Amino acid sequence: AQKITQTQPGMFVQEKEAVTLDCTYDTSDPSYGLFWYKQPSSGEMIFLIYQGSYDQQNATEGRYSLNFQKARKSANLVISASQLGDSAMYFCAMRPLAGNNRKLIWGLGTSLAVNP
Amino acid sequence: DGGITQSPKYLFRKEGQNVTLSCEQNLNHDAMYWYRQDPGQGLRLIYYSQIVNDFQKGDIAEGYSVSREKKESFPLTVTSAQKNPTAFYLCASSTRDSPYEQYFGPGTRLTVT
Numbered sequence: 001a002q003k004i005t006q007t008q009p010g011m012f013v014q015e016k017e018a019v020t021l022d023c024t025y026d027t028s029d030p031s032y033g034l035f036w037y038k039q040p041s042s043g044e045m046i047f048l049i050y051q052g053s054y055d056q057q058n059a060t061e062g063r064y065s066l067n068f069q070k071a072r073k074s075a076n077l078v079i080s081a082s083q084l085g086d087s088a089m090y091f092c093a094m095r096p097l098a099g100n101n102r103k104l105i106w107g108l109g110t111s112l113a114v115n116p
Numbered sequence: 117d118g119g120i121t122q123s124p125k126y127l128f129r130k131e132g133q134n135v136t137l138s139c140e141q142n143l144n145h146d147a148m149y150w151y152r153q154d155p156g157q158g159l160r161l162i163y164y165s166q167i168v169n170d171f172q173k174g175d176i177a178e179g180y181s182v183s184r185e186k187k188e189s190f191p192l193t194v195t196s197a198q199k200n201p202t203a204f205y206l207c208a209s210s211t212r213d214s215p216y217e218q219y220f221g222p223g224t225r226l227t228v229t
Contacts, residue, residue, distance in 0.1 A: 033215040043204060045159075045220035052215060091158060095216070102147050102166065102216045103174070106158040 002027045004092050004107035011112050013082045020067070021077040021110045023092030031097040034075040035104065036066065039089040048090075051075055052097065082114045118143045120221035122207050127226045129201075137192045137224050139207030148190035149208040149218060152176060159206065165190055194226065201228045 003026040013019035025034065036048045051059045051066045059066040067076040075094075079086055089111050093104040120141045129135045141148065147166045151159040161174030165184040179198025184190050190209075194201045204225050208218040 035215075035217060037220075043206075043223040043225070045206060045208070045218075047217050047219060050215055050217055097214060100166065102210050102218075103161060103164065104159075104218060108158040 002029070002094065002096075002105045004094055004105050006092055006107035006110050008110045009108075011110055013079075013112065013114055015084060015114055015116050016081055018078060018080045019082055019112065021079070021090050021092075021112065023075045023077065023107060025073050025075060025092075025094050025105075027073075027094065027096070029096035029098065033095055033097050034066070034068070035093040035095075036064070036075075036077045037091045037093065038086075039091065039109070040085075041088070045091070049077070079112075084114050084116060087112060087114045120207060120209055120219060122205075122221035122224050125222065125224060127224055129226070129228050131228055132196045133228075134196060135194050135201075135226065135228075137194065137205055137207075137226070139190045139192065139221060140188055141190075141207075141209045141221075142188060143209055143219065144187070144212070145209035145219075146187070146212060147210040147216065148184070149210070150174075150180070150182065150190070150192045151206045151208065153204045153206060153223075162192065162205075194228075201226060 034051045038046045049061045065078045089109045091109045092107040149164040150162040163182040165171035181193045207221045210216040210218045
């Protein structure tokens with residue numbers, strides 16, 4: 001069965017420091033995509049970054065990078081130089097890439113608080 | 117500007133009434149989705165549609181209904197059969213090209229008393 005696990009219900013980080021949010025996954029699909037989303041208190045889900053299982057390099061988008069370790073089935077999100085506006089819920093998600101199924105499997109999220 | 121709109125932001129209804137939540141997108145996306153989110157929880161898929169005039173049940177479809185008569189629109193009706201309808205509802209659509217990342221609207225917070 002496909003599953004996403006985010007083991008950190010809440011995290012704190014000091015402004016300007018880096019923080020890693022954990023995500024492990026379970027799937028039997030040979031190819032799959034991993035996604036991270038941010039949900040601020042306003043409620044809207046914001047797409048942050050994507051990693052394909054066959055991508056040779058870890059994905060990066062500005063201050064966001066994805067530490068992808070395929071053998072360990074982990075896809076941790078790294079936020080560098082944290083800002084106060086990074087305080088939000090963060091969700092990890094996955095979907096198989098083969099076929100036309102576009103459904104995402106979601107984790108339960110990690111709440112990040114950035115302290116000034 | 118392209119995006120997804122959901123209206124209204126807050127919605128209040130009496131128990132026993134059906135209510136329809138609006139979702140419109142101008143991103144030219146084929147697929148659209150409805151999710152429910154409860155406090156402290158992740159997202160649960162209610163219904164999704166990959167093409168006009170076609171839709172599939174998600175994980176928690178009971179008590180909900182949808183239609184997809186136009187590419188741009190995917191309204192969700194919360195019926196009186198839904199036992200616990202108070203929640204935050206998010207609509208999303210996904211791109212034409214792989215990996216089909218989903219883009220979300222601002223959400224509707226429904227309160228039924």
